[in-house]
Amino acid sequence: MPRVTNGSVDGIQVEDVRIVVVMVGLPARGKSLIAQKIVRYLSWLSIYAKAFNVGSYRRQDNPAPNAEFFSTGNTQGEQLRKAAAEAAVADMIEWFENEGGVVAVLDATNSTKERRRWIAQKCDERGYEAMFVESVCDHEEIILGNILEVKTTSPDYKDMDPETAVLDFKKRITHYEAIYETITETDLTYVKLINVGSQVIINRIQDYLQSRIVYFLMNLHIKPRSIWLSRHGESEFNLSGRIGGDADLSARGRAYAQKLPELIRESIGDRKITLWTSTLKRTIQTAEHLPYPKLQWKGLDELDAGVCDGLTYKEIEEKYPEDFKARDDDKYNYRYRGGESYRDVVTRLEPIIMEMERNENIMVVTHQAVIRCIYAYFMNVPQDRSPWMEIPLHTVIKLTPKAYHTEEERFFANIPAVSTFRAKHTSAKMEGEVQPELVKTEGDVQVENS
Numbered sequence: 001m002p003r004v005t006n007g008s009v010d011g012i013q014v015e016d017v018r019i020v021v022v023m024v025g026l027p028a029r030g031k032s033l034i035a036q037k038i039v040r041y042l043s044w045l046s047i048y049a050k051a052f053n054v055g056s057y058r059r060q061d062n063p064a065p066n067a068e069f070f071s072t073g074n075t076q077g078e079q080l081r082k083a084a085a086e087a088a089v090a091d092m093i094e095w096f097e098n099e100g101g102v103v104a105v106l107d108a109t110n111s112t113k114e115r116r117r118w119i120a121q122k123c124d125e126r127g128y129e130a131m132f133v134e135s136v137c138d139h140e141e142i143i144l145g146n147i148l149e150v151k152t153t154s155p156d157y158k159d160m161d162p163e164t165a166v167l168d169f170k171k172r173i174t175h176y177e178a179i180y181e182t183i184t185e186t187d188l189t190y191v192k193l194i195n196v197g198s199q200v201i202i203n204r205i206q207d208y209l210q211s212r213i214v215y216f217l218m219n220l221h222i223k224p225r226s227i228w229l230s231r232h233g234e235s236e237f238n239l240s241g242r243i244g245g246d247a248d249l250s251a252r253g254r255a256y257a258q259k260l261p262e263l264i265r266e267s268i269g270d271r272k273i274t275l276w277t278s279t280l281k282r283t284i285q286t287a288e289h290l291p292y293p294k295l296q297w298k299g300l301d302e303l304d305a306g307v308c309d310g311l312t313y314k315e316i317e318e319k320y321p322e323d324f325k326a327r328d329d330d331k332y333n334y335r336y337r338g339g340e341s342y343r344d345v346v347t348r349l350e351p352i353i354m355e356m357e358r359n360e361n362i363m364v365v366t367h368q369a370v371i372r373c374i375y376a377y378f379m380n381v382p383q384d385r386s387p388w389m390e391i392p393l394h395t396v397i398k399l400t401p402k403a404y405h406t407e408e409e410r411f412f413a414n415i416p417a418v419s420t421f422r423a424k425h426t427s428a429k430m431e432g433e434v435q436p437e438l439v440k441t442e443g444d445v446q447v448e449n450s
C-alpha cells in the first residue's frame with residue numbers, strides 16, 4: 001500500500017492534514033463507487049487513504065436484514081445502525097492515530113442533520129477536517145442501474161432471488177427518503193454532486209488537498225466508455241536494446257502501425273474516439289494510420305532516463321553500477337541522474353488522468369513506463385509492482401471502467417517484436433549485450449477481470 005503520510009508529496013502539501021470525506025446520499029446514488037474512486041486516486045498519488053464502509057460493520061451483526069430493519073419506526077434497527085457507525089468511526093480514529101492515515105472516506109448514507117452534526121463533532125474533537133460529499137441523483141435510469149448493481153453485488157442480497165431483492169431494496173430506499181435531509185448546513189464544508197458530472201455545488205473548501213479532491217470529483221462522470229492503451233510499435237532503439245531517445249519505428253513497428261486500425265476497428269465500432277500520443281516520433285508514427293482526431297501531450301513522453309538516455313541496460317550497469325542496483329531495489333522511487341523516477345511520471349500524469357476521467361472514449365499511444373503508470377491508476381496496482389509489470393509491444397489493452405472494477409481485454413497484433421522487459425535483479429552484464437528475444441504474440445483476444 002502506498003504510504004506517504006505527512007509532509008510534501010510531489011507538490012501536494014499534506015502537512016498535518018487529516019481529512020474525513022463523509023459520503024451523504026440515499027441508497028443507490030453511487031456513494032460507494034465515488035468513495036472507492038477517491039481512495040484509488042489518492043493512493044495512486046501516494047496519499048494514504050482508506051474507505052470505511054458502515055454497511056460492512058452493520059453486517060457483522062446483521063448480515064442480511066430486510067427493508068423493515070431500515071424503517072424509522074424500528075428503534076432496535078436504528079440503534080444497531082448507530083452502533084455500526086460508531087464502530088466505523090472508532091476504527092477510523094485508530095487508523096489516523098496509529099497508522100498515519102491522511103484521508104478517510106466514511107461511506108454511509110449519513111442522511112440526517114443530526115448524524116452529520118455528530119460526525120462533525122467527532123472530527124472537531126480530534127482536529128480532523130470533515131468534508132461532506134453528497135451525491136444527489138434524480139435520473140431514474142441511473143438509480144435503477146445502481147439498484148440492479150447492488151442487487152447483484154451487495155452481500156445483503158446474496159441469498160435472495162433477484163426480483164425480491166430489487167423490491168426489498170426499493171422499499172429500503174423509501175424508508176430513507178422519509179427521513180432524508182439534503183445538506184443545507186452552511187457552516188459545514190461540503191460538495192454536492194448533482195447527477196454526477198452535471199452540477200457541483202461547493203461550500204467552505206478549506207485547503208489544497210480538499211480542493212484537489214473537489215477537482216477530481218468535478219471531473220467524474222458515469223457514462224459508459226473505454227480506454228485503449230498501446231505502446232508505440234517496435235522502434236530502432238528497442239531493437240538495439242537502447243532506452244529513451246527519439247528513434248523511428250523499425251520495419252516491424254511500421255507493420256504494427258499499419259495493422260492497428262484493423263486491430264481495434266471492431267472493438268471501437270462507431271464510437272467517437274480521441275487519440276492521444278506523446279511528442280516522440282515513435283508514438284506519432286504508430287498512430288499515423290488511425291483515422292481519429294489526434295492530440296500530442298508532452299506529459300505522455302517516456303520516463304526521462306537522464307544521463308542514461310540512449311544507453312543499453314548493460315552499459316548502464318557498467319557505467320553506473322550503484323544506480324543500476326538502486327533502481328532495482330526501489331524502482332518506483334529511483335530517479336535517473338538528471339532524469340525521472342516512476343513517482344515523477346505519476347506526478348506529471350496527474351492532469352492527464354483528470355482529462356481521462358473527464359472525457360469519454362480515448363486511445364492513448366505512449367511508452368512502457370507511462371502505460372505502467374496509467375494502468376496502475378485504473379487497475380489499482382501498488383507501487384512496488386507497477387514498474388515491474390510486463391507491457392508487451394504490439395498489443396492493445398482495452399480498459400472499461402465498471403461500477404466496482406475495471407474490465408480488461410487485450411488484442412494481440414500477431415506481429416513479432418523484441419521484449420524490452422528486464423526482470424528485477426537480473427544482471428544485464430551476465431546476459432551479455434541485451435539481445436531482446438522475439439516474443440511470440442497470440443492472435444486471440446484475452447479477457448480478464450480485475
Ligand SMILES: O=P(O)(O)OC[C@H]1O[C@@](CO)(OP(=O)(O)O)[C@@H](O)[C@@H]1O
Pocket residue numbers: 231232235238242243244245302303305366367368369387420422
Ligand atoms: O522502467 P523500465 O523498465 O526501464 O522501462 C522504461 C524503458 O522502456 C523503454 C524501452 O526499453 O521505453 P519505450 O517504450 O519508449 O521504448 C525505454 O525507453 C524506457 O527507459
